[in-house]
Structure formats: structure tokens, C-alpha cells
Amino acid sequence: MKVKARTLLAGCLTGALMGVALPAQAQQAPLRISLNADIRSTNPGVNRDDNTDAVVLHVVEGLVAYGEDSSIKPLLAQSVSVSKDGLAYTFKLRNGVKFHNGTPLTAEDVAWSWKRYTDPKTEWRCLSEFDGRGRSKVQAVETPDAQTVVFRLDKPDALFLATLARTDCGMTGVIHKDSVKADGSWDRPIGTGPFKLEEWRRGEFVKLSKFDDYANPAEGKIDGYAGSKRPLVNEVRFVVVPDSAAAKAALLRGDIDVVPDLANADVKEIKANSSVGLSIAQNMGLSTLLIQTRDPLLSNVKIRQAIAAALDTPQITAAVTEGLAKHNNSIVPLSSSYHTAAHDKGYTYDPEAAQRLLKEAGYKGEPIVILTNKRYPQTFASSVLIQAMLQAVGINATLEVLEWGTQLDRYNKGNYQVMAFPYSARLDPSLSYDSVMGPKDKQPRKVWDNPEAQALLEKSMMVSDRAERQKIFDELHARFLKEVPFVMLYNGIEASAFRKNVQGYTASVLSKPRAWEVRIAN
């Protein structure tokens, strides 16, 4: 028995020592990007989350896509034209685009993909946006020739293209018919993107390979999901690393080439390290302090104004993002082209005014509970500061930390007084406003319920004229500051770290890693 155990142990040790040299032998290293969780499926816009979108959108592409400034740009389309009445969208396809199986892209493929998406059996996440339950209904898709597709709507919709391009809709990606099995069920994505799907090993990694026949939409710079998208490495491997400390260690060691979502707290350490580089972008997510305007206490606008006056939002922002983000008190994100000087106007930090407002409101120290979570460290950190600042003006504020699923449930039911809540990015100001505005009777999760403001928002979704839309957003912002339905703090930060030999990697305002236009130097 003793001898056996010793032999076994020795065998293991020898094995371990011999194997130490293994990783170094790897040939032509792939670009390894960490993902904090496994993807959910390879089916665009169906069973998805942010990680899924990030991977799948390397493989499939849509007619239009978001640029870095959140404007809509053609991708598979050469051009897009809208009829005067706003009811017909005509897409001319780019020449020379091929699917990963070598067949050329035609208008038929676009029509087939659309038919599949709008079949309820596909379970496309964005179906309700286009089947009449949303703003407009797509009544017909026509293919007058092999390179032209026409979408016909029942009413004008300024957000039609913006919705098609949404990453959570899988960019309404055009796929080849062979992506589904004979019975119509999902097989694997055969798209037109810069990388082909090779292998998905659940819980471990997703392997993509370079698509040699990729037709680059535009020479020049990388630009969101449009722009130049050349695949420059032979293999991309999205590796699942759930623990952020392990991901950081793996990056420093060289087991991972890119960590796209570095914690803000780690930025300082990474900056000081000479073997890794850093890229930072401010995304379009909204970090907020939501206020339940139907709460007996908080229905009083003066108390809400007092809360806004008690908060030093620039200081909160600087503290929780390590000085990386700029505060923003407007629902229109900082990086949006609609964020003009009018939207720079924010709350005034004035503790005395806050105390005065509280007194006028007849506040007698009733408790106010702030809900928060630890899933998002910045959200938690900001709640702690908010609690302290509210207490400083005499508000009896307490913190309650919930698990994220529970907090989301309370959010959806509107069951809270105050909660620190992060919204994921919406890429059009109308959509940002839409995520928080609406009738609470029908949708308890809505935060800002004001019929006049709602009418303005709906108008912004109908008109395409830029100046007119800007005017609407400016007015909405003025009302938002006055009514304080909630407090807007800042837009999130995307800090990506990469090994120094990785060239061309940039963090995206769209909060997702991109492997195109990236190469590994020897």
C-alpha cells in the first residue's frame, strides 16, 4: 500500500514537471479574450446575453450597424434610402459579400432570414418590435432584384433602423439557410462576419477562425460594429473565466491576451504594469438612483429635489470610477451626438438647499431605504456614498443589499423606495428615455410617469428630423431636472486591458470585445 502510494505520487509529480513546458510549445497563438460567463447559445437574438451577442456578432452581420458615435451605418447594405412618407426602406446590398460556406449573399437570403426571425417559432427576442405590438409593423419585405431589399412599414418609425441594428436583436443578422437543420431547428450560424464559428465547448471556450473571403465593409478605421472589420488573426478564442481576480492574474501571466471588462478598481494597478496596455471608453449605460414616485413620502417633489440637491454627483462619479468617468445628469448619454450643452446642465449640489426643501416638505425623519446589490461593484459603492450624503442633510437613509435577481424583481414590480440601479446601454436617446418612462399602472417598472413628457417621447420616435428631435430631448431634460423622477449619476466605464503584443485593440462604447482589426505581434 505504502509503495503504491509513493509510486502514484512520484508519477504525478513527474507528470506535472514534464507538462510544465507544454503551453510554451503552442504554435501560432490564438487571440485569447476572457468572458466572465459562458455564452447562452449561438443563435443570434434568440437565447442571448451580452457575452452571447459579443461572440455571435463576430460571426453574423446585419444590414445596418451602430458606429462608435451610436449613429446607424450600413454594414451588409451599400446604401439605405427611406421613402418620403417614411413607410419604405430600400437596402442596396454590397457586392462580393459571401457566407462562410462560400455562397454569395443575395436579397433572397435577407428575405429568408427575416421570415425566420418573424416566425414565432424562432423565438426572436425582438419580434414584438416589428409585429405590430411595438411602434410599427413590417407589412412586407420585397426583393425586386438580387441586390435590393425593400421593407414596408405600416407607419413611420424613426427608430426602425436603430432597432434592426440593436445588438441584443442579434443585429437582425443575415444568415445562410443551412444555419438551421432540416426540421427548422437551430444548428450553427453561417454568417458573413469576419470570423467563422469553429467550436463551442460549454463552460470552457468558444473558438472562432478567420474568414479568408471576408468582404470588408470599409477601409480605414474600426468604427463600432461598422467601419473596417478585417480579421487579422487566424484564431480567436473566447475563454470563460468567471472570477475577475483569476482573469487579471491570467492576463498578467500571459494566459489571456485581452480582458475586456477590467474592474475599475484594478485600472491603477494595470496602468503601472509595463507588460499590459489599457483602453478606456465611456459606454451608454445609465447609472442611476431610482426613486419610487408613488411612495407616500417620495411622491412629494420637494423631497425628491432635496435628494438631488444633497448628492454631489461629480464626487460620487469620481470616487466610484477611480476618476475615469465624468458625471452626467442627463438621460442622454455623454457620448451621444445628441448630448449638447443643454444636457450638461445638471443638479446643483447644495446641502443647505436640501435641508430647506426637506423642511418645506414637512419631512420628520421617516426612514428611506436604499436598495442596492453587490453584483455591480460600482453600484454598491455609489449607494454607500449616497447613503452618507443623504444622512448628512438629515435624511434617515438606510441601505439594504439584495442579490441581483431579487433586486431586478423588486425593480420590475416597482416595489422600492429608492434603489441604485444600472441600466444597460441604449444607443438612441429615445430608447434611453423609453427605458425609464411610461405609465406605472400598466408597467410598474417604469420610473418616470408623466403623460405630457410621454407624448414628447413618442413624438421623438416618429420624427426623423434631427433638429426637431434635439429640441424634444432638450425639453425632456429640462423637465427631468425639475421633476426629479430619479437621479441620473453617470454613464459607465469600459476599461479593457490587453497584453502589450496585442495591437489595435480598443474598448468600445458598445461595451463588447471586438477581435477584428486586432493582431498579435511576435
Next chain:
Amino acid sequence: MLRFIARRVLMAVPTLFIMAVSVFALIRFIPGDPAALMLGDMADPAGLSDLRERLGLNHSLPVQFAIWFGNIFQGDLGHSITSSQPVLPLILDRFWISAKIVLIAVLFATLVAVPAGMIAAWRQNSLLDLVLVGAATILLSVPTFWLGLLLLILFGLKLEWLPIVGYVSFSEDPLAALLYIVMPIATLFLHEMGVLIRMSRASTLEVLRLDYITHARAKGLSEGAVLMRHAFKNAFGPTWTLIGLVLGNLLGGIAVVETVFTIPGLGRLLVDSIFARDYPVIQGCLLFIAFVYVVVNIVVDLLYPVFDPRVTAE
């Protein structure tokens, strides 16, 4: 013997049934909705109700339970809400990965801890005893995730001997596989060794005080013979029971270690599913863990007579 096994298996049936009912109910007591979590803050009412319908969440709870429970008897634990994979193969896949690590770690921990504990007891209050007990106490007090991170930093980052993230299966490349699981195994090994040393020492101490040991020594037997032939068999019993408990415990719950070392095992599957409120997977995992616990304990009880002939399986 057979009657014993039959009785134990029959006794496990109500345990598993109660487990099934309470798992089903408890998970639904947690606020949160898998459909809402999948859609996140982008959920619109139409999309949410479509998804709830598709996931079968629109049925009443008793109906959901009846469907789930009925399917279990046909060997069908349902499909994952998030990945749509069938639950049982998913669990088995992940289980083998965890089991490999746990079994190797516990085997080595036993091989080292039992003799170490006996030696500590034999030389009670000596410097050696002090060192062994001190080390054991430190090892069992250190949280596994912290120990794991320390190993990662030392062997992965500083010495660069072992890879930090990833997993390779044995069938693919046995040597590389070994490299990837050395650190998780070492973490568990160190932690469990602490637990087992203390148990082995305590039970040996008790046995060494008994009259028959004094008698054996009086006969003039060597200390080795006294320890191995006389003390070991009686002292090992409690440790063996503890090993059973430790195994049952670990086979269902090394989520923390798996997360730190990016091992796609059963524990991580369970934790991920809880965060995603993936009810079928949570239910399947917990039921499976309960089942493993019962099986391991039956096996431990059956093997008990091998070490202690006074105990019979009747």
C-alpha cells in the same frame, strides 16, 4: 447484507422525495423570475410574457411541480432554461469533472492525514504534535478561495509553473489535464487534510488510552505494531465516517474552488443556475447532490466492517 442495502435504499426514497418537494418550493420562495433575468433591464412586457409562456412559467406552481416530478420518474430532469440543454447529461458531464478533483484530493488527504494524525497522537504534547496540530488548524481555518488564490499567485504568476485559467480533459491530453487540475486538487487536499488530521489525532488519542493498548505494550510489542495492528483499526472508524461526510459534501459543493480555477464542474453549474434562476438545473443539481450524498454514505457504511469487525452490516 442484501437486506441492509435494501433497507438503506428504501430509507433514501422518502429523503429524496422530501428533498424534491423542498427544493422545488424553496427555490420559488426566492424572489426573481428567470424570464426577467434573461431579458434583464431591457425586458418589454410583450417579450417577457412570450418568454414566460415558452418556459412554462405561466402554469400554476402545483402544475409545474406535477410536470417536473412526473418527468423525474421517466429519468427526465427537464431542460435548462438558459442553455436549453437536457439537465441530466449536463449534470453528469459536470459531475465527472468535479468528482475527479474531489476523489483525488480526498484520497491524498487521507493518505497523508491519517498517519500524521496518528503520529501526532502517539507523540502527544511533543513539538511534533504541536507543529502538526498547528498546521492542521491553520489549514482548516483558511478559506479555500483564499488558499486557491494564493496558490494561483505563487505557482501561476510568480513562478510561472502552472497555467492560471482553463481546463483540459484527460481524454484529450492527460499531461496537460494534470497541469490544469493540480492547483484545485492541492487546494482541496490542503484544506481537507487539516480536517482529517484533527479527527485522526483525536480518535487515536482516545484509543491509545484504552486498557488493551497498555496490555499490548506490556506484552512487549514494538510501538509500530501497537499503533498499526491494534490502534489503527479502532481509531480509523470515526475518520472513515468523516471521510464519507467530507466526500458527500465536496462532491456537491466545490463551487468556490471551481470558480477560482475556472473548472467547469458541478458546483459552478449550480451557482450559475441559482443566479440565473434556472429552476430545472438547480432542482436537478440539488436532487443529484442529495442522491450522491446518500450513495456515498451507504458505501461508507458498507465498508465499515472492513476496518472494524465489531460492526456488521446486519
